[in-house]
Amino acid sequence: MINELEEKLKLIDNLNDFNQLKVTYLGKKGLINAKMANMKNLSPEEKKALGQEVNILKKECEELFNAKEKEIHNALVAKQIASEKIDVTMPGYNFNLGTIHPLNQTIIDLENLFIGLGYEVAEGPEIETDEYCFEKLNLPKGHPARDMQDTFYINPEILLRSQTSPVQVRTMLAKKGKPIQIICPGKTYRRDADDATHSHQFMQCEGLVLGKNITLADLKGALLVMAKKMLGDDRKIRLRPSYFPFTEPSVEVDVSCHKCGGKGCSMCKNTGWIEVLGAGMVNHHVLEMCGYDPNEIQGFAFGIGIERITMLKYGIEDIRNFYTNDLRFLKQFKEAK
Ligand code: PHE
Numbered sequence: 001m002i003n004e005l006e007e008k009l010k011l012i013d014n015l016n017d018f019n020q021l022k023v024t025y026l027g028k029k030g031l032i033n034a035k036m037a038n039m040k041n042l043s044p045e046e047k048k049a050l051g052q053e054v055n056i057l058k059k060e061c062e063e064l065f066n067a068k069e070k071e072i073h074n075a076l077v078a079k080q081i082a083s084e085k086i087d088v089t090m091p092g093y094n095f096n097l098g099t100i101h102p103l104n105q106t107i108i109d110l111e112n113l114f115i116g117l118g119y120e121v122a123e124g125p126e127i128e129t130d131e132y133c134f135e136k137l138n139l140p141k142g143h144p145a146r147d148m149q150d151t152f153y154i155n156p157e158i159l160l161r162s163q164t165s166p167v168q169v170r171t172m173l174a175k176k177g178k179p180i181q182i183i184c185p186g187k188t189y190r191r192d193a194d195d196a197t198h199s200h201q202f203m204q205c206e207g208l209v210l211g212k213n214i215t216l217a218d219l220k221g222a223l224l225v226m227a228k229k230m231l232g233d234d235r236k237i238r239l240r241p242s243y244f245p246f247t248e249p250s251v252e253v254d255v256s257c258h259k260c261g262g263k264g265c266s267m268c269k270n271t272g273w274i275e276v277l278g279a280g281m282v283n284h285h286v287l288e289m290c291g292y293d294p295n296e297i298q299g300f301a302f303g304i305g306i307e308r309i310t311m312l313k314y315g316i317e318d319i320r321n322f323y324t325n326d327l328r329f330l331k332q333f334k335e336a337k
Contacts, residue, residue, distance in 0.1 A: 001031070002060050009068045018065075018072055025061050032058050102333045103203060103322055106230075106310045107185045110205050113229045114183045117222065119207070122182040124167035126189070130157045132166035136289045137246040145245050150191040152200075160189035164206040165246060168282075168301060171208065172290035179211040179297065185306065196318045203306035210282065210292065210299035216249070219279055219300035223253055227276070230309055231258040238273065247280025247301055258312070267315075274312060277304045 005025065012018050025031050035054050039047055100108070111121055130141075139146055149162035167184035185205040192198040209218065220239065227235040235255050242252040255276050257268035264270040279302035284294035292298075307319050314333075316322075321329045 001057065002064070005061060005064055009064060012068065013072070013075075015072055015076075018068060022065050026058070026065065032061060099330060099334050101322075101330065102310050102314060102316075103306055105333065106306050106313070107203075107205065109230065110183065110185060110226070110304070110306075113226060114207065117225065119181045119183050119209075122167050122171050122184045123186060124161075124164070124170050124184065126161055126187050127154065128159060128161040128166045130159060132169045133159060133161050133163070136169045136286065137165050138283050138286050138289075139245045143245065145243075151189050152191065162190050163188055163303065164204040165301070165303065168206060168208045169290055172210070172287075172292060177292055177297065180299070181209050181211075183207045194320065196320070197311075199307070199319050199323065201323075202319070205304045205306055207302045207304075208282070208299065209301075210287075210297050212297060214299040216251075216281060216300065219251075219281070219302065222300075223277070223279065223302060226304075227255045231255055231313060234261065236262070239279075242278060242280075244278055244280055246283050246286050247278075248283045250278065250280035253277045253279055253302070259315075267312075276309060276312065277302055279303070 008021060012021060023030060027033075032054060035057070036050065039050065042050060115121070133151075134143075134146060134149075135141070139149075151162040152160040154160075164184045164186050167182075167186070171180055171182055171184075183205055184207075186203065187201060188204050189201050192200055194200060207222070209222070216239075220237070224235075224237050227237050235258060237256070238254050239251040240254065242250045244250040252275055254273035256262040257265060257272055257274055259265050259267040260272070262268075262272040264272050268274050279300060282299055282301050284298070287294045287298065307322060310316065310322075311319065
């Protein structure tokens with residue numbers, strides 16, 4: 001019987017067949033138990049002898065089954081290990097890391113710079129009211145300066161903001177006469193035909209500082225730091241008189257050309273200077289409309305074109321490059337700082 005079992009076990013290579021065979025031998029109605037079927041008809045001596053014999057047989061069978069079970073288990077584990085083997089020398093997957101968009105990089109640079117100077121970053125909605133985008137900024141309906149900032153109207157009173165200046169209005173109304181020192185970067189919209197330097201959607205970063213005894217000299221100081229940080233330590237700035245309805249006096253700010261150092265080149269159209277932004281002292285009428293007493297508190301505002309300064313910094317000639325998602329363009333800014 002034992003030899004026969006050994007032969008049968010040799011042929012088995014899976015747990016199913018193994019379990020079936022085990023039941024055939026060691027089960028309640030199995031071959032081993034069957035040997036004791038006519039126990040009741042035997043004499044006490046014969047009973048004892050048969051009992052011992054069957055016990056030994058049972059033990060031997062169990063040992064054979066246990067050994068086989070181990071063998072099957074080991075084979076299964078070995079198979080699993082083989083199939084799950086990891087080749088640590090295989091080359092890894094190549095993940096393509098994205099890069100920061102140059103316009104976002106400029107916003108980050110401006111935020112870092114102005115936060116360092118004590119400014120806070122303020123935000124406002126892109127869908128604005130005519131009142132906040134124009135009227136409270138001294139641009140009543142019919143004002144000729146509205147022409148430059150024609151935009152997309154949702155209805156006669158609601159529009160896509162043509163400048164980030166309404167965030168100034170919102171901040172002034174919220175601060176109720178208290179000092180302010182903010183920049184507000186964000187998207188703006190105008191009814192411009194898209195060409196190499198214009199887009200119907202672009203970005204600005206407005207600045208507003210209100211307090212006691214704030215002067216044009218403070219504006220000049222802040223903008224000089226900005227020009228140096230954005231376009232190089234050797235930059236100089238100059239202010240030229242200009243006009244904005246919401247500032248008085250108003251200035252246009254030029255930065256000495258970072259390409260030729262001011263000698264004159266194609267970038268600065270041989271003037272040595274590049275116009276970068278508009279600014280001025282906040283118009284007293286605007287202060288009054290936004291709840292400030294101009295005799296107590298006054299200050300300056302400036303508006304930087306994010307695309308413009310980014311184009312100048314990296315020598316980008318077509319504004320449309322920023323929006324067309326061409327990887328050949330975007331990948332060039334991997335190391336941009
Ligand atoms: N908002 C103005 C524009 O878009 C720029 C500006 C801002 C000028 C603040 C002066 C002061 O033209």
